Amino acid sequence: MEDTQLLKGILEGCILAIIEEHETYGYDILSQLQEYGFENIIEGTLYPVLTRLNKKKLISCRMGESPLGPKRKYYSITEEGIEWMKSFRENYQKINISAQKILFKKGE
Secondary structure, three states, rough: OOOOHHHHHHHHHHHHHHHHHEEEEEEHHHHHHHOOOOOOHHHHHHHHHHHHHHHOOOOEEEEEEOEEEEEEEEEEHHHHHHHHHHHHHHHHHHHHEEEHHHOOOOOO
């Protein structure tokens, strides 16, 4: 099964949850996603999501110094992003519980 559509639906929330922890930059977000098991996420997937989150005003970005080389973009969550995350978590939990009941029925 092509998991692209399923993944697309939760990727924004996962990325925003990472940014919610602390200000961070793209490569760090990508590394954290991969640590949590999103092995197939690449820069070409990540940066369009960051752009969408920024356009929705859920995150802000700034250019900052990097200890390892050229300047990089740092991302932080906005007040709108914090509110969006609250709603996302509630909705995701409801959907996940319902899907679990249907997809993994016990005794069948």
